[in-house]
Amino acid sequence: MRGIPTIMKYVIATFMVLISIIPFYVLIYLSMNTPSSNVFGGLFLIPDFSLGNFPEAWKVSKLGRAMINSSIITAGAILLVVLVSSSAGYSIARFRHKGNVAIFNILLICLMIPAIIITVPLYTLMKDINGINTHWAMILLTAANSLPLSVFLYSSFIRALPKEVEESAVIDGCTYFTAFWRVTFHFIRPVTSAVVILVGLGIWNNYGQAVFFLQAQDMKTVPLAVSMFFQTYGAKWNLMAAAALIGLAPAVIAFLLFQRYFIKGITAGALKG
Secondary structure (H helix, E strand, O other): OOHHHHHHHHHHHHHHHHHHHHHHHHHHHHHOOOOOOOOOOOOOOOOOOOOOHHHHHHHHHOHHHHHHHHHHHHHHHHHHHHHHHHHHHHHHHHOOOHHHHHHHHHHHHHHOOOHHHHHHHHHHHHHHOOOOOOHHHHHHHHHHHHHHHHHHHHHHHHHOOOOHHHHHHHHOOOOHHHHHHHHHHHHOHHHHHHHHHHHHHHHHOOOOOHHHHOOOHHHOOHHHHHHHHHHHOOOOHHHHHHHHHHHHHHHHHHHHHHHHHHHHHHHHHHHOO
16 A cells, blocks of 8 residues: 555656657657658557658758857857856855845846837837847847846855855955856856756747847748748648757757756755755
């Protein structure tokens, strides 16, 4: 009787995993079917293992240029977010005064504001600074969107670190600024990995703002390119699924490679603070 609760936990966990996997399997199934086959013709949903859909979807949807645009925007925003949010999180965690507390509270309030509410004023601002259809403006915009959560994670993680980590470096002649980058930053790699993955996935999959601010054909990111492909080839399920899988692949691979650091960073950053 004592083993029943444990068995139930495994059953529930297995059921949840299967529910989560089904959409991905259907996507893979559709992407590997030939155009002549029925969408769900097989009883056991076994695909035809036709790989010709992928090069055709890549060529027709122009995902190559979209991948470059998404990579530039994502990499630039991640670099900016890590530099700014780690410094801000360190200042908030180590130097507690009214100014830092007020800034931290404002950032927490910003987490509660839906992005769609500020789309109109953002569009006006982007137009005034000639930021429409530019990489640098999207990098600044997406980085600014990611700062509140990133600062929260960094400050929570750094509070859990002993102050002696950087105080010994200060005694040896370093300033707090150099002590942070030379000593403390080494110990916050788990939360940095979590921030990189969270920010990277969010920016890579950003559609709601990119559709307004990246209107030129040669500036489309992966979500925009896949969306336009869906609108053009809506009846060709195999090509649609192949294009979606190609656009999804970099994000999935990045998460699988860094999931250990991601889980560790999220746990420490969210709970230890």
